Amino acid sequence: MWIAMGCVGALLLLGWAVFRWVRATERRAAGAVEFVEAEVTRRRAELERREAAVAVLEDERLRELERLAGLTAGQARAQVLSAAETAARREAVVTVREIERQARQDGEARAREIVASAVQRMASEQTAETVLTVFRLPNEELKGRIIGKEGRNIRAFEAVTGVNLLVDETPEVVQLSCFDPVRREAARLTLETLVADGRIQPARIETVHAHSLGEVERLCVRAGEDALIAAQVGEMERELVRTLGQLRYRTSYGQNVLAHLVESARVGALMAAELGADVALVRRAALLHDIGKALPSDVAGSHALAGAEYARRWGESAEVVHAIEAHHGEVDPQTVEAVLTQAADACSGGRPGARKESAESYVRRLARLEEIAAAQPGVTKVFAMQAGREIRVMVQPDQVDDIAAQVIAREIAKRITEELTLPGQTRVTVIRETRAVEVAR
Incomplete structure (x- = not known):
């Protein structure tokens, strides 16, 4: 019994010793944490103090620089930006002048080529116009x-x-x-x-x-703009450019009309330069002299007079309008530039291989077929097809009944027989179509 009580007492003493050792360890750890926190706080305060000192020094340095330069920071920034802008503009002007110089050199080389072609009367390459x-x-x-x-x-x-x-x-x-x-x-x-x-x-x-x-x-608009560049003609009203571009799809005696106008402008400019005439005026007049060919067929007058009126309507000068209306002699030319426009047109159209009579006659004949059919009342669309051997006429179903459609077909066939000479026969088909459309929802 005394031995058991001694063991219990020893265990109690050992537990008390362990407890005191743990408490002492906790106190030491808490003291270390407090020391670290105090050190961090001290260093943060030191850093803030140094940052404040640096800000004060930066302000003093900026004020000293402003005093020495006699400018504020905003004024100095504005001067730097202005200097950069001036330098950029100067570089841009130099670049533009270099481009203009190169363009003039290329233009002179191209002009020499055109002079040689005009003198030797050699046909340039043409796009084959087919159907x-x-x-x-x-x-x-x-x-x-x-x-x-x-x-x-x-x-x-x-x-x-x-x-x-x-x-x-x-x-x-x-x-x-x-x-x-x-x-x-x-x-x-x-x-x-x-x-x-x-x-x-x-x-x-x-x-x-x-x-x-x-x-x-x-x-068409893009083709008109390209023609202005090729002919070296300045700005032009957009409607004139669009109408000019439509001529890329037109031919005159087998010659592409837009290519003919560009060629005429170049040849006319060469002649104007040799004679001391207004080169820019001749270029513009020669480029526009056949613009009347792009106008609707119902426009009254020849293509020269119609084109002149059209150019006048869109703000072209009186000299250009006069050269256009006089290029076929319907109006007597009153200026040297008008005469040179006539000559440029003749040079481009008269050179060997430029034009073919058969193609122009063919197109005119088919166009006349469509005009005859379109003149009938109630007709909405007319298509000459199969080289003129058939004409398809679309009519308004609410304006033309079945009997009237037969009358229209007979009248068109009669007028074609009386007014045109065609190889073989031409079939006239009048189409009267009614549609009913509903939307399912």
């Missing part, structure tokens, strides 16, 4: 989709665009046939979009063709 555009398909299966069920798609395409779509046995190729190159280009863009999209149906054809007409309009 056929070959369109390549990604695969042969698309021909069936283009034709459609019972030929529905191809009939809708020809009715909307006024262009013959020829599908033959040539693999992966269809052909677009039309004498009007503007209409043919719009049809080509329409077919290209339909083939890429894959949805070929009558309603889709109408939507895509409307968009293609807008694209052709944009291309």
